[in-house]
Amino acid sequence: MAEGERITTPLISLITINYKQAQVTCDMLESTKVLTYPRFEVIVVDNGSNDDIADRIQQGNYPNVKLVVSPENLGFSGGNNLGIRHAQGDYFFLLNNDTIVTPNLLDQLMIPFAQYPDVGVVCPKIRYHSQPNVIQYAGYRPLNIYKGQTWAIGLKEPDEGQHDQPGPTWFAHGAAMLVSRAVLEQAGSLDESFFLYYEELDWSARIRKAGFQIYYQPDALIYHRESMSVGKASAMKVYYHTRNRLWFMRRNVSGFPLLIFYLYYFCMALPKALVKYTVSWQPTYLKAVKDAITWNLTHTTKPTAAVPMPVAMAGN
Incomplete structure (x- = not known):
C-alpha cells in the first residue's frame, strides 16, 4: 500500500468474540481473507473459552489478527468493549464470529460515512448462512413502546431485491455493525449490564439520542449462522x-x-x-x-x- 493511501484510508478494527467455538471463529477469519478493503486489523476476543483458538489462529496464517484473552466470559457487551480497548481503528466493526463476509463488505459499509456526516453506525444486509437467499436483517422497524417489541425488516423473506434501498434505520443489528470512533466518544459504549441480547437495541437508542443516524447499507452483505453461541433454544x-x-x-x-x-x-x-x-x-x-x-x-x-x-x- 502506498504511503498516501495509508494516510487517507481510515483503519477499520474488526472485532469478534470467540466462546468455545474455535472452528466457527476460524471459518469467519478465513472468509476475511477475501476482503478488498485495504486497511483493517482483526481483534479476536477469547471470552473465557479455554479452547485451542490461539493454535488455530497461528496455524491458519492470519497475519493481521490479534488475540485478546479474557479469563472469564464477559458476554457480548463486555467482550466487544474489551476488544475496543485493544483496537486502534478509526472505525470499529463488531462482527459475530458465526458469520461469513463477502469481498466488498467493508468498502460498501464505509460509503454512507463519506456521504452523510451524521451517520454513526452502518449495518449490512444479513442473510441466513443455511438459506443463502433468505433475509435475516434489512433494517429494523420502530420500537412498539407498548409491547417492547421491534422486528427486522425482511425477516425470513426470499431476497428478490425488495429491500435494496439504503437509508436510516431504527436499530443496528448486533451480528454486524460498523461504528465510528465519534459514536464511542459521544454516546458511550455497549452497556455491560445486558451481557447478552438487547444490548445493541439499547446502544442504538443512545446513539440516536446523541444525534447520530444508524444506516442500513444493502450493498454490503454477510451470511449469519444464527444462534451458534447459545443454541436456538436454551x-x-x-x-x-x-x-x-x-x-x-x-x-x-x-x-x-x-x-x-x-x-x-x-x-x-x-x-x-x-x-x-x-x-x-x-x-x-x-x-x-x-x-x-x-x-x-x-x-x-x-x-x-x-x-x-x-x-x-x-x-x-
Whole structure:
C-alpha cells in the first residue's frame, strides 16, 4: 500500500468474540481473507473459552489478527468493549464470529460515512448462512413502546431485491455493525449490564439520542449462522431475553407507555410463556423466567460508563 493511501484510508478494527467455538471463529477469519478493503486489523476476543483458538489462529496464517484473552466470559457487551480497548481503528466493526463476509463488505459499509456526516453506525444486509437467499436483517422497524417489541425488516423473506434501498434505520443489528470512533466518544459504549441480547437495541437508542443516524447499507452483505453461541433454544436464552426485555424498556421508556408495557407484559406475554413452559414441562425455563424477573426487581437503572478509548494510530 502506498504511503498516501495509508494516510487517507481510515483503519477499520474488526472485532469478534470467540466462546468455545474455535472452528466457527476460524471459518469467519478465513472468509476475511477475501476482503478488498485495504486497511483493517482483526481483534479476536477469547471470552473465557479455554479452547485451542490461539493454535488455530497461528496455524491458519492470519497475519493481521490479534488475540485478546479474557479469563472469564464477559458476554457480548463486555467482550466487544474489551476488544475496543485493544483496537486502534478509526472505525470499529463488531462482527459475530458465526458469520461469513463477502469481498466488498467493508468498502460498501464505509460509503454512507463519506456521504452523510451524521451517520454513526452502518449495518449490512444479513442473510441466513443455511438459506443463502433468505433475509435475516434489512433494517429494523420502530420500537412498539407498548409491547417492547421491534422486528427486522425482511425477516425470513426470499431476497428478490425488495429491500435494496439504503437509508436510516431504527436499530443496528448486533451480528454486524460498523461504528465510528465519534459514536464511542459521544454516546458511550455497549452497556455491560445486558451481557447478552438487547444490548445493541439499547446502544442504538443512545446513539440516536446523541444525534447520530444508524444506516442500513444493502450493498454490503454477510451470511449469519444464527444462534451458534447459545443454541436456538436454551434456558440461558430464555433468561436473558426475559431479563433484558424488561431492562431495556426500563432504561428507554418511561411514564404512561412504560405502564402500558407492564400491563401488557405481566398480564399477557409473561403468562403465555409460563403456560407454554408448564404444558411442555420445561422446569429450567420456568426457573430462568423467575430468575429474570427477580434480577429486575433487585437492579436499578444507571448511566452507562464509557469504555476508555485507545489512541488512534499515527497517520490515521
